[in-house]
Amino acid sequence: GAVVSQHPSRVICKSGTSVKIECRSLDFQATTMFWYRQFPKQSLMLMATSNEGSKATYEQGVEKDKFLINHASLTLSTLTVTSAHPEDSSFYICSARLGGPTNTEAFFGQGTRLTVV
């Protein structure tokens, strides 16, 4: 099956700094990627949809200036958590779809554990 890779898998940063998380589709091109956030023992919450060549669309309640998304190529989307604070500590997961936005087959990355101290 298709592979989606996230980097880094774990990151610890100081409060006030910014952190970039990469999501790559290794063997396919993805025009659409998705970013989720997951708190301990909770479900995945969709944060935003990353669209290659255009602006990301954010879910209600997600601050676009706080969580910057860039989808510069068909195989790479990045999520930057700006001015991170301890409450941003979470598990961030990306997914990518084969084909267009209505294609139902989605593949998930292994997740990035962010800890802000």
Added chain:
Amino acid sequence: GESVGLHLPTLSVQEGDNSIINCAYSNSASDYFIWYKQESGKGPQFIIDIRSNMDKRQGQRVTVLLNKTVKHLSLQIAATQPGDSAVYFCAEMRPNDYKLSFGAGTTVTVRA
């Protein structure tokens, strides 16, 4: 708003027994559902999916049942193994924008 949810947060099952995980959804317009398995510290892994024009779909040791009348989805795992211990999520594809909405998750623990 409408969302997908799970009935029970935890399930303990004896190794070798069958497991049944339930999910209730509220958006009657949804036509595609997926079950995912998530092991600790990892991303979700696709298990099986089903479209609304089907009532049942079988995979290897897994079966998904869909009851559209009561908007209920279930995942059955046959002969549960220790490697099946994980959190299981049902997900619904939102019909308006084709994005996934996840349920709360059920933690399955397999007893040896």
